[in-house]
Amino acid sequence: MRVAISIVLAVLLAALAGLSGYASWNAERKAPMIGKRVAVNGASLHVFETGNRQSALPPVVLIHGASVNLRDMEMSLGRALAADRRVLMIDRPGRGYSERPVNGYQLDVQSAYIHDAVQALGYEKPLIVGQSLGGAVALNYALNYQDEISGLVLLAPVSHEWPGGVAWYNSASEIPVIGFLLRRLVIPVYGYFVAEKGIAESFAPDTPPPGYYERSGLALLFRAGDFRNNAADIANLKSEIRKQQGRYGELKLPVAILTGTSDSTVSPDIHSKALGREIAGASLKLLPDTGHALHHAETAAIVDVINGLSGAAEAGAP
Numbered sequence: 001m002r003v004a005i006s007i008v009l010a011v012l013l014a015a016l017a018g019l020s021g022y023a024s025w026n027a028e029r030k031a032p033m034i035g036k037r038v039a040v041n042g043a044s045l046h047v048f049e050t051g052n053r054q055s056a057l058p059p060v061v062l063i064h065g066a067s068v069n070l071r072d073m074e075m076s077l078g079r080a081l082a083a084d085r086r087v088l089m090i091d092r093p094g095r096g097y098s099e100r101p102v103n104g105y106q107l108d109v110q111s112a113y114i115h116d117a118v119q120a121l122g123y124e125k126p127l128i129v130g131q132s133l134g135g136a137v138a139l140n141y142a143l144n145y146q147d148e149i150s151g152l153v154l155l156a157p158v159s160h161e162w163p164g165g166v167a168w169y170n171s172a173s174e175i176p177v178i179g180f181l182l183r184r185l186v187i188p189v190y191g192y193f194v195a196e197k198g199i200a201e202s203f204a205p206d207t208p209p210p211g212y213y214e215r216s217g218l219a220l221l222f223r224a225g226d227f228r229n230n231a232a233d234i235a236n237l238k239s240e241i242r243k244q245q246g247r248y249g250e251l252k253l254p255v256a257i258l259t260g261t262s263d264s265t266v267s268p269d270i271h272s273k274a275l276g277r278e279i280a281g282a283s284l285k286l287l288p289d290t291g292h293a294l295h296h297a298e299t300a301a302i303v304d305v306i307n308g309l310s311g312a313a314e315a316g317a318p
Helices: 002-030 070-081 107-120 133-148 168-172 178-203 218-222 224-235 237-244 269-278 299-314
Strands: 036-040 043-051 060-063 086-090 127-131 151-155 255-260 283-287
Touching: 002 178, 002 218, 036 107, 043 070, 043 107, 060 070, 060 107, 060 133, 070 086, 070 299, 086 107, 107 133, 107 237, 127 133, 127 299, 133 151, 133 237, 151 299, 168 178, 168 224, 178 218, 178 224, 218 224, 224 237, 255 269, 255 299, 269 283, 283 299
Parallel strands: 060 086, 060 127, 127 151, 151 255, 255 283
Antiparallel strands: 036 043, 043 086
């Protein structure tokens, strides 16, 4: 009897592993690299460049948030900004098709690798734009390389320590053995069935763009390595935020902060509003009845702010 049960379990595990492997392969088939690789300090980052290289406006670097990849920015702000200026999108280290350096969850490490890629590609005095967790990375970038950028735009950024923890699967991914089994056998299948609900919650009360799951390549998240890195980014984010949240007063460059008043993912009160008080001269724009994915729901408003900040940067505003 025990032998029979063992055989059945082995067959089920093998079938699940096969299904998970197929899910990962299929995700890459449907959402392949759209850019190129740039070698940075022993790791390669996947970058996508678009836009008007001849523009006199400052170029823009777009940093995506948690769970998504550069396609999320490309299908919203990337396309909207491309007519008027040069635009660079980067899969954050360990996400999408970018390799993960040692201690890649650290905000200092992520911003350093993005900075070096920006430099390698010849972007001078760019505007840095970050959304959600990407906003935390953008803040770190500005704190470390303030003199090399012309401005900072933060979209529903994670900026301060918050009460509570993180989703169970992000914590579980950090547990030896359990995390391995979760990532290899469960997430590639489980993720597919809960993805649409997660998208709806992130966008609420706004409606996601048609075909967002496929167009954004969100299924790339459910590959074992990508999920591990994303989970580590989130699980360690609070401790990383503690390291920098007392330094925001150091920023002396043009800064714009935008957040949706209906954002239930990253609290406007804890993060954006507090940040607006701590950065001298920063502008804070509250978007009524808008959720966390404001770069999709309020693209035009954000482009207007970016254009306004470009003018402030060129005029040498403090």
